[in-house]
Amino acid sequence: MLELTQIAKQFNGSVALHALDLNFAHNTTTVLIGPSGCGKSTLLRMIAGLVQPDSGSIRFEGEPLTRDNINDLRHRMGYVIQEGGLFPHLTVQGNVTLMARYLKWPVARIDARLQELAQLVRLTPDMFTRYPAELSGGQRQRVSLMRALMLDPDVLLLDEPLGALDPMIRYELQQELRDIFKQIDKTVVMVTHDIAEAAFFADKLADSIVLLREGRVVQQGSLRDLVQSPAEPFVGQFMTAQREPLEHLQKVLR
Amino acid sequence: MRYTRPVLVALIALMPLVCMPAVVAAVEDKTVINVGSKSFTESVVLGEIIRQLAQAEGLQSPHQAQLGGTRVLWNALLAGEIDVYAEYTGTLMQETLVAEKLTGLDDLEQALRARDLRMTAPLGFNNTYALGVKDDLAQQRDLHAISDLRQHPDLKLGFSSEFMDRADGWPGLQRRYQLPQQDVRGLDHDLAYRGVASGSLHVIDLYATDAEIEYYGLNVLQDDLNYFPAYHAIIVYRAELESRAPQVVRALQQLGGKIDAANMINMNAKVKLQGDSEAKVAREFLAATFNIDTAIQSESVWQRFFRHSREHLLLVLISLSAAIVVSVPLGIWAARQPRVGQLILGVVGIIQTIPSLALFVFMIPLLGIGGPPAVVALFLYSLLPIVRNTYAGLNDIPLHMRESAEALGLPSAERLRVIELPLATRSILAGIKTSAVINVGTAPLAALIGAGGYGQPILTGIRLDDTGLILQGAIPAAVLALAVQGLFEGLERYLLPRGLVGNAI
Numbered sequence: 189m190l191e192l193t194q195i196a197k198q199f200n201g202s203v204a205l206h207a208l209d210l211n212f213a214h215n216t217t218t219v220l221i222g223p224s225g226c227g228k229s230t231l232l233r234m235i236a237g238l239v240q241p242d243s244g245s246i247r248f249e250g251e252p253l254t255r256d257n258i259n260d261l262r263h264r265m266g267y268v269i270q271e272g273g274l275f276p277h278l279t280v281q282g283n284v285t286l287m288a289r290y291l292k293w294p295v296a297r298i299d300a301r302l303q304e305l306a307q308l309v310r311l312t313p314d315m316f317t318r319y320p321a322e323l324s325g326g327q328r329q330r331v332s333l334m335r336a337l338m339l340d341p342d343v344l345l346l347d348e349p350l351g352a353l354d355p356m357i358r359y360e361l362q363q364e365l366r367d368i369f370k371q372i373d374k375t376v377v378m379v380t381h382d383i384a385e386a387a388f389f390a391d392k393l394a395d396s397i398v399l400l401r402e403g404r405v406v407q408q409g410s411l412r413d414l415v416q417s418p419a420e421p422f423v424g425q426f427m428t429a430q431r432e433p434l435e436h437l438q439k440v441l442r
Numbered sequence: 443m444r445y446t447r448p449v450l451v452a453l454i455a456l457m458p459l460v461c462m463p464a465v466v467a468a469v470e471d472k473t474v475i476n477v478g479s480k481s482f483t484e485s486v487v488l489g490e491i492i493r494q495l496a497q498a499e500g501l502q503s504p505h506q507a508q509l510g511g512t513r514v515l516w517n518a519l520l521a522g523e524i525d526v527y528a529e530y531t532g533t534l535m536q537e538t539l540v541a542e543k544l545t546g547l548d549d550l551e552q553a554l555r556a557r558d559l560r561m562t563a564p565l566g567f568n569n570t571y572a573l574g575v576k577d578d579l580a581q582q583r584d585l586h587a588i589s590d591l592r593q594h595p596d597l598k599l600g601f602s603s604e605f606m607d608r609a610d611g612w613p614g615l616q617r618r619y620q621l622p623q624q625d626v627r628g629l630d631h632d633l634a635y636r637g638v639a640s641g642s643l644h645v646i647d648l649y650a651t652d653a654e655i656e657y658y659g660l661n662v663l664q665d666d667l668n669y670f671p672a673y674h675a676i677i678v679y680r681a682e683l684e685s686r687a688p689q690v691v692r693a694l695q696q697l698g699g700k701i702d703a704a705n706m707i708n709m710n711a712k713v714k715l716q717g718d719s720e721a722k723v724a725r726e727f728l729a730a731t732f733n734i735d736t737a738i739q740s741e742s743v744w745q746r747f748f749r750h751s752r753e754h755l756l757l758v759l760i761s762l763s764a765a766i767v768v769s770v771p772l773g774i775w776a777a778r779q780p781r782v783g784q785l786i787l788g789v790v791g792i793i794q795t796i797p798s799l800a801l802f803v804f805m806i807p808l809l810g811i812g813g814p815p816a817v818v819a820l821f822l823y824s825l826l827p828i829v830r831n832t833y834a835g836l837n838d839i840p841l842h843m844r845e846s847a848e849a850l851g852l853p854s855a856e857r858l859r860v861i862e863l864p865l866a867t868r869s870i871l872a873g874i875k876t877s878a879v880i881n882v883g884t885a886p887l888a889a890l891i892g893a894g895g896y897g898q899p900i901l902t903g904i905r906l907d908d909t910g911l912i913l914q915g916a917i918p919a920a921v922l923a924l925a926v927q928g929l930f931e932g933l934e935r936y937l938l939p940r941g942l943v944g945n946a947i
């Protein structure tokens with residue numbers, strides 16, 4: 189689905205990403221994890237065409253991303269960020285249906301899609317006329333997800349979608365989000381800080397976790413691979429550093 | 443519906459532009475003679491005399507009264523914006539044409555001819571600096587000329603500070619006449635008049651045709667050693683009048699020698715001290731001197747108020763809406779292209795620092811006098827706040843917000859329209875409000891170049907020292923400033939999406 193070949197990026201002379209190769213297969217979930225500043229967001233923004241790689245190429249179903257096709261390809265990718273990125277001057281409905289209206293979808297189709305998505309993310313229609321400032325953090329992320337899914341894209345890019353939520357809501361939404369991913373067939377690329385969350389989402393056989401460090405891929409594999417055969421000592425250090433997830437870890441491994 | 447709002451704003455903003463032609467037109471007619479005058483009473487009275495003379499010859503002769511000083515009138519005359527005005531030989535020879543070192547009237551006439559200008563013979567009075575003493579004191583001590591003061595070292599002298607300091611004022615005068623007085627003080631001109639009236643001062647400086655000379659019963663001492671340069675009143679006009687309106691030129695020439703100092707003092711006093719209109723005084727003069735009877739149409743206070751209101755509103759509306767229409771795109775451009783942005787902000791900032799009168803004078807050769815240059819000046823002054831706030835409003839949108847819009851796949855122009863401009867609305871409107879207040883506050887100055895408006899009664903009020911008249915302009919101008927501010931606050935309430943009210947992005 190998505191093929192990154194030898195993409196590299198520097199910001200003002202400091203390297204954010206060394207030339208790296210990554211493949212995201214159709215209908216799989218890939219979780220990007222790693223210490224702060226290791227280049228996770230940069231990688232995602234590059235796929236969304238928000239940042240241009242200095243070298244290398246990104247292919248979407250074999251087609252290289254270019255300035256000319258980027259907007260069309262963006263219609264086939266949904267992008268959700270930590271803060272939600274909702275437009276404060278538009279209502280829930282305005283945010284979600286923005287692109288569909290721009291693309292001149294018939295009103296009936298827009299309405300049907302809106303209802304369908306509301307059900308999927310469990311939002312009631314009375315929320316449609318609210319503004320982002322009038323929503324809770326969890327509701328905001330649901331709306332963001334609706335907006336990302338509106339055009340029924342093939343790829344979902346999620347940059348710490350649950351990062352700003354308190355642990356209770358976060359836990360609840362994790363469950364829901366995974367259920368949603370099971371209902372829809374999407375290629376998901378998700379960034380998280382939390383190894384337990386990573387394991388939770390990358391739970392199918394074809395799914396994988398990508399551990400990044402200072403702009404390089406340290407190891408790609410399942411949680412079991414990372415724990416049982418770490419590619420380098422850093423992998424082990426990274427796992428032990430995440431104390432809280434270790435309890436989960438034991439549960440999962442049992 | 444929200445998407446239609448920007449369009450609506452643009453329409454509201456453009457509407458007054460439709461009225462523009464009304465201001466721009468109104469010139470270019472072969473039978474029209476444009477008369478000008480400076481912003482002091484004597485000049486306005488002379489302007490009225492010229493206007494009514496031309497009117498009596500059957501011509502249309504609008505009078506651009508009390509323009510902002512010699513520079514404005516001289517440039518307007520050269521540019522053909524006005525055809526004729528009353529000037530002083532001293533002003534032309536000592537100031538305007540000082541570089542040509544003219545020595546006499548013939549020289550001056552030559553210099554004017556070189557510019558396709560003509561002058562009449564001197565009107566008959568010399569409005570130069572002069573010294574005055576009370577009539578009774580003059581008789582008591584037998585004072586007729588300045589040299590007579592030499593015999594009376596005990597007299598107390600009080601001069602305006604300008605006269606005290608100028609090399610061609612008191613210091614030079616004392617040297618030329620060898621005046622012995624020790625008690626010489628500098629003080630305000632009005633106080634000097636009161637001092638000489640009460641007897642606490644004996645000799646003061648004045649202009650030879652000041653209205654107060656008659657009122658306080660003063661005697662003007664003769665400058666028997668010819669110390670002061672002559673400021674003979676003359677009328678200067680464009681040479682083409684000789685072919686375009688020969689009868690008017692003939693009438694103007696007849697004015698030569700017809701107005702002596704007593705006559706002029708009397709006319710000044712009628713306006714300044716008795717509150718007669720300049721038109722009425724001019725009419726009486728023409729009736730007495732040439733037996734000409736001119737009808738003067740007088741305006742009621744309300745008619746005048748409505749005229750000034752219309753002029754003022756038009757100035758503000760046109761210049762402000764044009765500024766909005768131009769600045770918002772400039773601000774957008776600046777935000778999109780940082781390098782161009784620095785240039786735009788720099789240029790617009792520099793414009794803001796040009797003093798308004800300088801800008802007006804600079805524009806006379808390009809746009810003449812009256813509405814158009816005033817509108818352009820006000821327009822230029824209104825640019826900076828809007829450009830800067832549009833630029834800042836767009837730049838302050840958080841990166842993640844801009845990227846979210848981009849990641850949706852919206853093309854750049856669409857992002858600007860539906861995301862970025864609405865998010866910058868508050869900042870842009872704040873800029874427009876600032877511009878509106880600057881604009882309304884500067885608009886009264888437009889009266890200095892004949893654009894009318896509330897500045898007109900303010901100027902006249904200052905000239906005649908009439909507080910009531912000043913307030914007739916100042917109060918509506920202040921009310922208008924408040925109203926414009928209120929209007930934009932209302933507009934903000936209507937335009938600002940609910941999602942943005944009360945919370946920053």
Ligand SMILES: Nc1ncnc2c1ncn2[C@@H]1O[C@H](COP(=O)(O)OP(=O)(O)OP(=O)(O)O)[C@@H](O)[C@H]1O
Nearest residue numbers: 199200203204222223224225226227228229230231
């Ligand atoms: N626009 C930019 N300009 C300059 N440097 C940048 C820019 N964006 C990212 N960087 C730098 O690139 C590196 C990678 O940043 P990135 O945001 O991808 O990290 P991250 O892995 O997402 O970190 P976090 O987990 O804290 O979100 C960092 O050193 C960051 O400072």
Ligand SMILES: [Mg+2]
Nearest residue numbers: 228229230347
């Ligand atoms: Mg990040």
